[in-house]
Amino acid sequence: MEEVNQTSVTEFILDGLTKNPELQLPLFLIFLGVYLVTVVGNLGMIILIVLSSQLHTPMYYLLSSLSFIDCCQSTVITPKMLMNFVTEKNVISYPECMAQFYFFCVFAVAECHMLAVMAYDRYVAISNPLLYNVTMSYKVCLWMIAGAYGMGFISSTAYAIFMMRLLFCKANIIRHYFCDFFPLLELSCSSIFINEVLLWSLGSFNILIPAMTILSSYVFIIVSILHIQSTGGRRKAFSTCSSHILAVALFYGSTSFMYLQPSSVSSLGQSKLSSIFYTIVVPMLNPMIYSLRNKDVKVALKKIIQKIRFHSIWHDFH
Incomplete structure (x- = not known):
């Protein structure tokens, strides 16, 4: 039986967003702006939580972890995409692609589980406020964050x-702007059955289980809120x-649309659009959602701005 040359494809060509x-230049400037806002927003949120003692609570530890995930997720995708806007040939080597x-x-799987942990945190805070510090102790919070990252690393491995x-023999043009699951499977010249089974099984677990956790948490939260007597307390x-509800809706809506439908149903344009949403737009929006609301x-x-102003005035005075 003749063996297929496994090393015939050493690099891929990314199709990008548009030809x-x-x-190219307008999109480069738009996505550069989005990336800068994402990095500044998420790192700013982490620094603010670290420096502000009043934010040293489980809710904000989880939020800083979400900001870290969003910043990393955007950094994995966007810089390479930006380079592809200004280069003639959008080449990515096989090791870089993998x-x-x-x-x-x-980071995509970790975000799914982190949003579920944050929903549970809100459930405990509203349903059992007196036991909140015991139930969501620093140790429990740390284990939950570790669990979210752990699921990310196990699934991704x-x-x-x-x-x-998989064997990639001749075709090497990835019909996407990054190395995603379905576009890579399209190029394989060997059986992808195990990969599809793995995606459906682990993908369903990593999307549906956290989604069910979030849904059940909010059912209990709504019941608890309805028992609150004062209008101010309910508000x-x-x-x-x-x-959190807004962040969940944005992230789960786009990921479910992308990964929980058969690859034959999903068109290339739809795939790119939903991918842009959860890899680039959502990481930018999350710090805005959590800070503005x-x-x-x-x-x-x-307080941080006042401290900075005070120190600068004091420095100028002396």
Whole structure:
């Protein structure tokens, strides 16, 4: 039996978002702006939480972890995409492609579970406020964060191992702007059955289980809120959850649309659009959602700005 040459494809060509040369520069500038806002927003959120003692609570530890995931997720995808806008040939080597695929999966899966952990945190805060500090202790919070990252690394390792076992013989044009699951499977000249089974099984677990956790948490939260007598108390309880609900809807809506439908149903344009949403747009929006709709974050930010102003005035005076 003749063996297929496994090393025939040493690099891939990324199709990118568009082949229209007139759109390359405007898209480069737009996505560069989005990336800068994402990095500044998420790193700013992490620094603010670290520096503000009033934000040293489980809710904000989880939020800083989400910001870290978003920053990393965007960094795995966007810089390479930006380079592709200004180069003639969008080449990515095989090892680079597999590394991008691996870390993209790590942070996408970790975000699914982190959003579920944050929903549970809100459930405990609203349903059992007196036991909140015991239930969501620093140790429990740390284990939950470790669990979210752990699921990301375990799932991604499984995906990457079976992806690297595939043979890529001749075709090397990836019909996407990064090394994603379905576009890579399209290029394989060996059986992809195990990869598809793995995606459906692990993908369903990593999307549906956290989604069910979030849904059940919010059912209990709504029941608890309805038992609150004062209108002000209800409004405050709803406001602490609204940011998280919006973040969940954006992320799960786009990932479910992309990965929980048969590859034959999904068109190339739809795939790219939903991918842009959860790999680039959502990481930019999350810090905005949590900062603009959160009174504690606004207060902490004002205090930090006042401190900086005071120190600069004091320095100028002396």
